[in-house]
Amino acid sequence: MENFLAHIPTALHFGKGCVEQLGEAGSRLGKRALLIYGKGSVLKNGSYTDTKKQLESAGIAIFEYNGIKPNPLAEDVDAAAKTGIENDIDFIVAIGGGSVIDSAKITAVCIATGASAWDVMKMKVKPVSAIPLIAVLTLAATGTEMNPVAVLQNPGTREKIGYRHERLFPAHSFLDPAYTKSVPANYTAYGIVDLTAHCLEAYFGDGDASLSDRFVEAIIKEGMEYGPMLMKDLENYDLRARIMWAATNALNGLTSYGRLNGDWGVHALGHVLSFLYDMPHGATLSIVYPAWLRNMKNRIPDRIAQLGSQLFGKEDADAAIEGLEAFFSVLGSPVRLSEGGLPKESYDDILKLMNENECTGAARELDNDDRENILKFMV
Amino acid sequence: MENFLAHIPTALHFGKGCVEQLGEAGSRLGKRALLIYGKGSVLKNGSYTDTKKQLESAGIAIFEYNGIKPNPLAEDVDAAAKTGIENDIDFIVAIGGGSVIDSAKITAVCIATGASAWDVMKMKVKPVSAIPLIAVLTLAATGTEMNPVAVLQNPGTREKIGYRHERLFPAHSFLDPAYTKSVPANYTAYGIVDLTAHCLEAYFGDGDASLSDRFVEAIIKEGMEYGPMLMKDLENYDLRARIMWAATNALNGLTSYGRLNGDWGVHALGHVLSFLYDMPHGATLSIVYPAWLRNMKNRIPDRIAQLGSQLFGKEDADAAIEGLEAFFSVLGSPVRLSEGGLPKESYDDILKLMNENECTGAARELDNDDRENILKFMV
Numbered sequence: 001m002e003n004f005l006a007h008i009p010t011a012l013h014f015g016k017g018c019v020e021q022l023g024e025a026g027s028r029l030g031k032r033a034l035l036i037y038g039k040g041s042v043l044k045n046g047s048y049t050d051t052k053k054q055l056e057s058a059g060i061a062i063f064e065y066n067g068i069k070p071n072p073l074a075e076d077v078d079a080a081a082k083t084g085i086e087n088d089i090d091f092i093v094a095i096g097g098g099s100v101i102d103s104a105k106i107t108a109v110c111i112a113t114g115a116s117a118w119d120v121m122k123m124k125v126k127p128v129s130a131i132p133l134i135a136v137l138t139l140a141a142t143g144t145e146m147n148p149v150a151v152l153q154n155p156g157t158r159e160k161i162g163y164r165h166e167r168l169f170p171a172h173s174f175l176d177p178a179y180t181k182s183v184p185a186n187y188t189a190y191g192i193v194d195l196t197a198h199c200l201e202a203y204f205g206d207g208d209a210s211l212s213d214r215f216v217e218a219i220i221k222e223g224m225e226y227g228p229m230l231m232k233d234l235e236n237y238d239l240r241a242r243i244m245w246a247a248t249n250a251l252n253g254l255t256s257y258g259r260l261n262g263d264w265g266v267h268a269l270g271h272v273l274s275f276l277y278d279m280p281h282g283a284t285l286s287i288v289y290p291a292w293l294r295n296m297k298n299r300i301p302d303r304i305a306q307l308g309s310q311l312f313g314k315e316d317a318d319a320a321i322e323g324l325e326a327f328f329s330v331l332g333s334p335v336r337l338s339e340g341g342l343p344k345e346s347y348d349d350i351l352k353l354m355n356e357n358e359c360t361g362a363a364r365e366l367d368n369d370d371r372e373n374i375l376k377f378m379v
Numbered sequence: 380m381e382n383f384l385a386h387i388p389t390a391l392h393f394g395k396g397c398v399e400q401l402g403e404a405g406s407r408l409g410k411r412a413l414l415i416y417g418k419g420s421v422l423k424n425g426s427y428t429d430t431k432k433q434l435e436s437a438g439i440a441i442f443e444y445n446g447i448k449p450n451p452l453a454e455d456v457d458a459a460a461k462t463g464i465e466n467d468i469d470f471i472v473a474i475g476g477g478s479v480i481d482s483a484k485i486t487a488v489c490i491a492t493g494a495s496a497w498d499v500m501k502m503k504v505k506p507v508s509a510i511p512l513i514a515v516l517t518l519a520a521t522g523t524e525m526n527p528v529a530v531l532q533n534p535g536t537r538e539k540i541g542y543r544h545e546r547l548f549p550a551h552s553f554l555d556p557a558y559t560k561s562v563p564a565n566y567t568a569y570g571i572v573d574l575t576a577h578c579l580e581a582y583f584g585d586g587d588a589s590l591s592d593r594f595v596e597a598i599i600k601e602g603m604e605y606g607p608m609l610m611k612d613l614e615n616y617d618l619r620a621r622i623m624w625a626a627t628n629a630l631n632g633l634t635s636y637g638r639l640n641g642d643w644g645v646h647a648l649g650h651v652l653s654f655l656y657d658m659p660h661g662a663t664l665s666i667v668y669p670a671w672l673r674n675m676k677n678r679i680p681d682r683i684a685q686l687g688s689q690l691f692g693k694e695d696a697d698a699a700i701e702g703l704e705a706f707f708s709v710l711g712s713p714v715r716l717s718e719g720g721l722p723k724e725s726y727d728d729i730l731k732l733m734n735e736n737e738c739t740g741a742a743r744e745l746d747n748d749d750r751e752n753i754l755k756f757m758v
């Protein structure tokens with residue numbers, strides 16, 4: 001077991017109606033709030049109305065930025081920060097899924113430091129400071145609500161990258177599973193894939209952390225049990241709640257304590273698909289993970305077999321790979337590029353950018369041959 | 380799933396040499412520290428020397444109180460608070476196991492409020508405030524290092540009770556498994572029993588929280604795998620580390636989120652044995668839990684059988700009860716009153732005080748008949 005620090009300052013409020021505590025939480029952070037959100041869904045699922053009502057009744061002045069895209073762009077963060085600075089806001093309230101909350105995290109740094117979003121992402125800003133952030137989560141997937149990580153993309157540099165800093169933890173996160181009831185089937189599936197992939201990225205990191213391995217097993221099994229049930233019953237609050245809480249735990253540190261690192265090679269490869277074709281993040285992961293595992297089967301057979309034993313009761317690498325692939329398919333998430341709607345003509349571009357970005361993992365290094373091999377398994 | 384708040388402000392530093400960060404952490408809390416500890420072991424295992432060195436090199440003035448007993452007394456907390464108030468201290472550093480850290484938590488409230496320890500425990504103090512606390516843990520067992528709970532006893536009122544308040548979270552906890560290498564076999568075993576019992580108290584609470592159930596399974600299995608190995612190899616750092624981290628997770632909220640409550644009936648019954656005969660806490664739990672389960676077998680057969688399925692691969696209540704009892708025995712912890720050194724003459728006194736204190740659980744109520752039945756199973 002490696003040394004580690006476990007420290008999550010976020011106060012995470014979970015359950016039906018929990019947003020009723022937002023006004024009080026906000027009033028302890030200041031008098032002027034910047035509301036950040038994307039388009040559409042938050043206006044329909046009640047989260048926007050409920051949040052605004054809370055802020056208003058707490059006497060907090062509200063300013064808004066609503067231009068965040070599903071694969072969030074650095075330029076939108078710069079625009080949000082401009083709105084925040086011009087209006088001298090005290091804190092941010094982000095309403096949405098990972099893209100909105102991640103954008104808000106970087107906006108909080110841009111406002112406090114005056115830096116541009118991409119300079120923050122590229123770690124050119126030191127020391128890092130940030131104004132406080134409240135997150136109202138409306139999509140179960142990324143875990144950003146309880147971690148200090150943000151992912152943005154920059155068309156100018158052809159990159160989609162992550163940034164991690166302890167100042168990025170939300171001060172409060174509000175998770176009302178009822179807000180996720182209207183998430184359509186495909187994005188519901190992508191969220192379940194995403195939480196599974198987060199567990200796997202931790203699992204394939206370096207280091208021997210047995211309890212973290214058991215937590216990986218617990219969280220993936222939760223998704224395997226309740227995910228397919230949810231796909232048949234999308235408005236079921238209880239199933240939404242179980243998946244939402246599983247997704248939070250998949251990336252709040254619990255699966256990583258005692259490890260040297262996580263791998264994150266699959267995420268790096270998946271980001272290329274999102275960048276080139278605006279493919280939803282979860283959909284990229286259900287395509288790349290089985291392919292990555294097949295490429296790794298000869299290199300780390302025992303570790304993959306151990307996963308088979310934990311998840312499918314069979315200490316066998318093929319059982320693990322096929323079992324996970326079947327799980328993603330049952331959810332309705334693509335497991336091949338063709339299922340993700342990409343034509344054969346795209347494959348060269350994909351491989352080119354994967355190689356150009358030198359997509360690799362922290363624990364399991366990938367070279368050009370690996371990436372070519374993985375692409376073949378994705379076809 | 381019930382609504383809940385997940386918020387642990389404690390910064391938990393884990394691993395070999397982590398105390399090297401204590402001086403810096405302390406210097407952010409103030410200039411004058413009260414060191415609280417018990418007798419003996421912390422002077423031998425290096426924790427006292429290392430902690431003092433850290434505080435000294437940070438230029439922090441040190442005052443000391445070292446009278447805490449293994450089953451901690453309210454009167455010692457009052458004496459510690461007196462020392463703290465007289466010396467105008469800014470924060471507390473507790474070095475030891477659960478009894479020392481629990482005492483320090485209540486001392487922190489007594490110093491901030493001027494109240495007596497027992498008035499705090501009896502919830503007569505409002506509003507609650509507390510000076511900051513740093514915990515240096517030297518025994519893997521209670522989970523107090525990452526929760527807001529303290530347990531004290533009062534010979535005057537014949538009670539041993541718990542108190543919970545969000546102000547009781549340590550600001551920092553330092554967990555160096557190396558400090559636990561010299562814990563003798565019996566207390567090592569009691570710690571593993573304790574972490575198992577904490578999981579079970581959560582598991583037998585009210586409410587349907589599937590992920591929390593899976594975390595219970597994960598933590599108990601960690602103890603079942605590495606506990607017996609540790610008993611044969613007490614100075615093994617890696618095994619100490621695995622058990623220490625399991626114990627923290629057994630009572631930091633992870634096993635309880637989404638439940639209505641935990642039960643804690645077994646703890647209440649066990650506290651009577653500690654109170655009357657100064658029996659170590661973990662030893663009381665390995666005696667009471669199998670007896671409590673046997674008494675409950677007809678009332679909640681499915682729930683106990685589910686535990687059997689999760690821990691022993693057999694959906695059977697008897698398999699669960701016998702499996703847990705065998706596990707406690709393998710560790711060397713007593714599973715009958717006689718093994719705990721109590722003569723038959725003591726049984727009447729035990730039952731009398733259990734009934735006098737109306738020992739019961741929050742989820743599974745116990746009456747006099749239950750307590751008599753449980754006592755019979757303890758014989």
